Amino acid sequence: MAGRLSFANITALAPMVRVGTLPMRLLALDYGADVVYCEELIDIKMAQCRRVENEVLQTVDFVAPDDRVMFRTCEKEKQRVVFQMGTADPDRALAVARLVEKDVAAIDVNMGCPKEYSTKGGMGAALLSDPDKIEAILRKLVSGVSVPVTCKIRILPSLEDTLTLARRIEKTGVAAVAVHGRFKDERPRHPVHCDYIGAVARAVAVPVIANGGSLDLVKTHGDIQAFRAAAGASSVMLARAAMWNPSVFRSAGPLPLHDVMIQYLKYALRYDNHAFNSKYCLCQMLRDKVESALGKRVQAAQNNQELSEAFDLVAVFEETQAALEARRDALQSPERRRDHVIAVDGDVTTMALKFQRREYPPQLTPKMFLLEWSRRQKLEQPTYQTVQRAQDRGFQSTVTVENRKYRSSLWEKSKKFAEQASAVVCLRARGIPESRVGQENGGRPHKRKTEDGRDVGQEKRKKQAGDGERETGGS
Incomplete structure (x- = not known):
């Protein structure tokens, strides 16, 4: 089908819990990633969500009954974002896939994460021991949605069993298989098994995406092609290397980490990313510098304004808030206003x-x-x-x-x-x-004025500038 996402010869941002939210995905695309995966989202939670077009942020939000945004996306990534879900139920998987399919480029099923977050309820790497359920889920999705379906697996202790599973997965009609080259009980400190990934790539005709090389094989953009060759795979998927510095996707070489963090925070402000999620991602980028003066300010921040202050981006924060507020005002004009229903x-x-x-x-x-x-x-x-x-x-x-x-x-x-x-x-x-x-x-906040009509906030900023102070204000 024309316009369908291809997984051949691509470099992708891997799905990472708490990291793969909208700001990180957009940043990875800016730096050269071909495809970006969202963090794993559990089908039970997603099935309860409603789709909301957020006119202020210009995003599509999938909002839970408690008003939390579970998944946020935008037009800029629509043709290249893969929605990864955690599931162990074919019918529920299909319901979630149909909920999001018009706003994403592909659907992926997590069959590789060994952490309890994913494995409870038979999801994630727990599916590796139930190939019948794997086949049922994938066949249901492939036949039920209009976008490509993929899955991400780990290797099994036996190469023969790994190849048997890969061939069985291929027959369901998936568009690609991502292979994390470690066994279920192995962690990043263990070497990645490129030989297993290569064997899978030779055994199936669909693109195989190599994953698991961040710690010991991929440290710069130049290493990506070497990992691809070592694994004998069509494509490469990066997790930790991209989490530590998303500019690893740049063919021209990495950017200074401080510049990358600033660009990340600008996206976080623009798309109203939850401050604690932004803080988590920034701390992952800081790594061993998390106890530095900057790191301590980031860790202490309780909201987006305080994160902005840590990076001297107060003016950017205020400009962004003003732009969003102006958009809210426009949408709340008498012609557009929708009063709360009693x-x-x-x-x-x-x-x-x-x-x-x-x-x-x-x-x-x-x-x-x-x-x-x-x-x-x-x-x-x-x-x-x-x-x-x-x-x-x-x-x-x-x-x-x-x-x-x-x-x-x-x-x-x-x-x-x-x-x-x-x-x-x-x-x-x-x-x-x-x-x-x-x-x-109509209840929207206006700028407060002095008795002679001057802007209170502007007068306050002038005074503070004269005193040599930086405005901090409230969130």
């Missing part, structure tokens, strides 16, 4: 919203305003009942006012934010002005 869940009035701290003045929160309003109305003080769910430790709060209950249907990261969200629901459901900044324009 619903009733039993005896509780609900709305799907989160507490956004930036929308309120520094000294006023929805809880405080609701309390003051209740006092003026001579009502009893609002009471809050908060619960926490076990699977992700999210919080949800219900506020009672005049014997009527209100809560947000979305879960928050803290008890404090959950209570604030329930207060917002109460205020909005009852039509009480909540003193948000810029509420006169």
